[in-house]
Amino acid sequence: MRIFKLPDLGEGMQEAEIVEWHAKEGDEVVVDQPLVSMETDKAIVEVPSPQAGRIEKVFGKVHDVVRVGAPLVGFEGAADDAGTVVGEVPVGREVVKEAAVGGGHAGPGIRATPAIRALAHRLGVDLALVTPSGPDALVTTQDVQRVAKLLAEWGPAETLRGTRRAMAQNMALAQREVAAATIMDDADIHGWTPGPDVTIRLLHAIVAGCVAAPELNTLFDSAAGARRVLKKVDVGIAVDTPDGLFVPVLRDVANRDAADLRRGLDRMRADVLARKIPAEELRGYTITLSNYGMIGARYSAPIVLPPTVAILGAGRIRDQVVAVASQPAVHRVLPLSLTFDHRVVTGGEAARFLNAVIADLETAA
Numbered sequence: 001m002r003i004f005k006l007p008d009l010g011e012g013m014q015e016a017e018i019v020e021w022h023a024k025e026g027d028e029v030v031v032d033q034p035l036v037s038m039e040t041d042k043a044i045v046e047v048p049s050p051q052a053g054r055i056e057k058v059f060g061k062v063h064d065v066v067r068v069g070a071p072l073v074g075f076e077g078a079a080d081d082a083g084t085v086v087g088e089v090p091v092g093r094e095v096v097k098e099a100a101v102g103g104g105h106a107g108p109g110i111r112a113t114p115a116i117r118a119l120a121h122r123l124g125v126d127l128a129l130v131t132p133s134g135p136d137a138l139v140t141t142q143d144v145q146r147v148a149k150l151l152a153e154w155g156p157a158e159t160l161r162g163t164r165r166a167m168a169q170n171m172a173l174a175q176r177e178v179a180a181a182t183i184m185d186d187a188d189i190h191g192w193t194p195g196p197d198v199t200i201r202l203l204h205a206i207v208a209g210c211v212a213a214p215e216l217n218t219l220f221d222s223a224a225g226a227r228r229v230l231k232k233v234d235v236g237i238a239v240d241t242p243d244g245l246f247v248p249v250l251r252d253v254a255n256r257d258a259a260d261l262r263r264g265l266d267r268m269r270a271d272v273l274a275r276k277i278p279a280e281e282l283r284g285y286t287i288t289l290s291n292y293g294m295i296g297a298r299y300s301a302p303i304v305l306p307p308t309v310a311i312l313g314a315g316r317i318r319d320q321v322v323a324v325a326s327q328p329a330v331h332r333v334l335p336l337s338l339t340f341d342h343r344v345v346t347g348g349e350a351a352r353f354l355n356a357v358i359a360d361l362e363t364a365a
Helices: 112-124 141-154 162-177 199-210 258-273 348-359
Strands: 001-007 013-020 036-038 044-049 053-058 065-067 070-075 179-186 218-221 226-229 236-238 239-241 243-245 289-290 310-314 318-324 327-341
Touching: 036 070, 044 258, 112 141, 162 243, 179 348, 199 236, 199 258, 199 289, 199 310, 239 258, 310 348, 327 348
Parallel strands: 236 289, 289 310
Antiparallel strands: 001 070, 013 036, 013 065, 036 044, 053 070, 179 327, 218 226, 239 243, 310 327, 318 327
């Protein structure tokens, strides 16, 4: 049997989840015929057949998570090294079965008799979820039954998959690695003409911020302790969807006019919602924009995801009383929140960036 292993589906992707098999054992397939749809952290990718032939075995079921380099399909024929793996991948043969997320495992630190542990096992209760009420923090029968009743009312836990699973992993990475600091301020946009394209204005302002403080348009290699300050501004745009958060990239923002940027944004959003966006359009951004004000909220502390070092958050536009020539006036105000990685960016650099963003936004247009 000739084994076809899961190929490298994109930079940094070490595993993918099986979404749907397009071929089954016994099927005859041709070269480049789709074999299976795999979900990476952001996109669904069809894996084509590397050869023509009859499928003898498929490895894994729908929802299994397969590591790059692990067996995916076995073709009839003598085994050989036909170069069926695309790119350089680590050797692996395991299929990872995901389990429902739990709150812990019963261990030696939990005081419970063997009978109570057996009861918990029978009722499907993780003893780590149980608050003991017995003497010396001993778990009782009533404790286990109480939690079992609650779990029955709540229903089964939902395993995080696909985009939400990747989001959880990425946020944990950011929390572990980034020394995050956030500054906030408002832009007075009273001079804007009616019906502005807020996202385009924000993109233009980010470019102005990168000119004033290029240190925020930077990629940081924490392992090497080295930064790369970039001239080209590629903005990751946070897009909220029912499946979770996506961050597609709008390339070379500084050298594109408003109409071109809007066309790019519309195409990106349509591709994200259809789950057809190419994997390469979900990586490689140099700074991030989160325009959460379209949904709600005023300020935030948005999360910086390595290797980038800055993210600008834009809150809900509102009317606010401001001082104009020492007199109160009601103006339209856009709240801004800038989070930066303080390992790489100084407070002064962040402030200069945000000041430049505000100055650009307060220019009448």
